[in-house]
Structure formats: C-alpha cells, structure tokens
Amino acid sequence: MTARLEGKTALVTGAATGMGRATTELFARHGARPVLFGLGGEALDDAAAASGGVAVHGDVTKPDDIAAAIAACGGRIDIVVNAAGLITIDEPATVSDEAWSKTFAVNVTGAMMVCRAALPLLRRQGGSIVNIASVAAFNASASNASYAASKAALVSYTRTLAYAHGPEGVRANAVAPGWVRTPMSEHEMEIAALQNGSSTEAEFEALTQRIALRRIAAPSEIASCCLFLASDDASFVTGAVLIADGGGRAPPQNRAT
Known part of the structure; x- marks a missing residue:
C-alpha cells in the first residue's frame, strides 16, 4: 500500500467514533500522524491508541481547548478534518432557539474556529481542509431544520476558505455523506x-429502499473520501463538495414512458 500521507500531521475533530475515528485510522495507515480532538472520553483515548495518535480532550466551541489541540500538533499541521457534529430533530415552526444555537455552534462555528486556529500552520507549507457536511445541506427535510441549515x-x-486561501496553497473541500452507520444515525433511527x-433495524432497512446502492455506508467509506481530498491525489480539487450518498439523491424510479 502506498503511504499517501507520509510525514503529514492531521488534526481530526470528532475523532472518538464514527466517521472521525475511521478517518484517523485510515490516515494513520497511510503514514499520517493523527491528533484526535473531541469529547469522547475513553472512546477518544481508545481511538488514539488504535491509530497511534495523540488524544486531546476538549470542545470545538471553546477557544482554550482548540488552542490545546493546535499545540498538540507540534508546530505543523498539514490536514484538518472537521468531523465533529450533532443533530437535533426539529421542525421550522417549533425549533427552539437553544437547539438552533447549539447545532450551529458545533457544526459551523466550531469548524470555523478550528480552521481559523489552524490556518497559520496550514499556510506555511500548504495544506488541506476537509469539512464533513451532509446531503441534508441540499435535501429538504421537515424534521432537520437546524441540522440541514448548519450543514x-x-x-x-x-x-469561502477555498477562495480566500487557495493562493497560499491551502485547499478546502467538503464531503457530503448520506446515511452512514454511526452512533448519530443509530440515535435517529431509535x-x-x-x-x-x-x-431500529427495520428503520435502517426502510432507508435502503431510497438509496440506489440499497445499503447504508460504513464510516470507513466516508473516511476514504476524506483521504482522497486530503491527499495529493486531489491536488487540483478545492471548493468542491464530494457527495457520498450511495445514489440517495438519484430518482427512486425511472420516469414513466
């Protein structure tokens, strides 16, 4: 296997479980030194041990915690993956101010604060930012008002990152997954x-009927998308959104003739 990230330092938020953890493990297998940042407690420590990385316990919305994560990178950051996120089931007419604010604080403001703090190091040698968004950013849903808007x-x-910092050799892209088997999606299906x-299994099975590939993604499959965007294989890709939804946005049936 070619080590596509040899010698690179990767800061990954939300790295304790799901797509964040899968990404750190894949990056480590490709030669990166991962710094795992999040609130996962023992799960974050376990993920760090599995990837040979460094765990930094903290909140992406707290400047002091972000500073600690940046410091743990040791003066060099080549890759930032923002995988930290939360979802609230809410509707436009009833969404609370608290739910809206909390969702945006983690999903948008937290990612912004981490990127802002990492940019001085990313700009030194050029680097890559991968933000994990969601197809909810493009697909309407009555019950995901704050989540969809935040993504x-x-x-x-x-x-904006891509345009502003492209001249400095910093690339910024997003991955927009569809349904992935993670603790977050498990909670939704419960x-x-x-x-x-x-x-829960019946609800997941019903979802597969709306997906062209007829299955839910594994976290490792989204990690592979992150690997591509973070690596030199995507050296001319910036400002892009890689949709990885198994064909969930494709028409559910052929047009009648």
Whole structure:
C-alpha cells in the first residue's frame, strides 16, 4: 500500500467514533500522524491508541481547548478534518432557539474556529481542509431544520476558505455523506422506531429502499473520501463538495414512458 500521507500531521475533530475515528485510522495507515480532538472520553483515548495518535480532550466551541489541540500538533499541521457534529430533530415552526444555537455552534462555528486556529500552520507549507457536511445541506427535510441549515452553512464556509486561501496553497473541500452507520444515525433511527412502533433495524432497512446502492455506508467509506481530498491525489480539487450518498439523491424510479 502506498503511504499517501507520509510525514503529514492531521488534526481530526470528532475523532472518538464514527466517521472521525475511521478517518484517523485510515490516515494513520497511510503514514499520517493523527491528533484526535473531541469529547469522547475513553472512546477518544481508545481511538488514539488504535491509530497511534495523540488524544486531546476538549470542545470545538471553546477557544482554550482548540488552542490545546493546535499545540498538540507540534508546530505543523498539514490536514484538518472537521468531523465533529450533532443533530437535533426539529421542525421550522417549533425549533427552539437553544437547539438552533447549539447545532450551529458545533457544526459551523466550531469548524470555523478550528480552521481559523489552524490556518497559520496550514499556510506555511500548504495544506488541506476537509469539512464533513451532509446531503441534508441540499435535501429538504421537515424534521432537520437546524441540522440541514448548519450543514448548508458549512458548505458555504468551505467554499469561502477555498477562495480566500487557495493562493497560499491551502485547499478546502467538503464531503457530503448520506446515511452512514454511526452512533448519530443509530440515535435517529431509535427515535424513528419509537414513533413508528418498529425497530431500529427495520428503520435502517426502510432507508435502503431510497438509496440506489440499497445499503447504508460504513464510516470507513466516508473516511476514504476524506483521504482522497486530503491527499495529493486531489491536488487540483478545492471548493468542491464530494457527495457520498450511495445514489440517495438519484430518482427512486425511472420516469414513466
């Protein structure tokens, strides 16, 4: 296997579980030194041990915690992956100010603060930012008002980064996953199962019928998208959104003829 990230330092937020953890493990296998930043407690320590990285326990919305994560990178950052995120089930007419503010604080402001803090080091040798957004940024949903809006904002912010810092050799891209089997999606399906009187597995199975590939993604598959965008294989890719939804946005059936 070619080590596509040999000698690079990668700061990954939300690295304790799901897509963040899968990304740190894949990056480590490709020669990167991962710095894992998040609130995962023992799970974050376990993820760091699995990837041979450094764990920094903290909150992406707190400047002091971000500073500690930057310091743990040891004066060099080549890659930033913002995988930290949360989802709230809410609707436009009833979404609370608290839920809206908290969702934006983690999904958008946290990513911005981490990028802002990392940019001085990224600009030294050129680097790559990968923000994990969601197809919710483009697909309407009655029950994801704050989440969808926050992911759309993250996509817009990513494109601003790309334009502003491209002349300095910094690339910025977003991955927009569809359904991925993570603790976050498990929680969503548990809520749906309670509402529908079904089971979590039944809800996941129903989802697959809306996806062209007829399955839910594994976190490792989104990690592979992050690897591509972070590596030199994507050296002329910036300001892009890589949609990885298994064809979930494709028409569910052929047009009648």
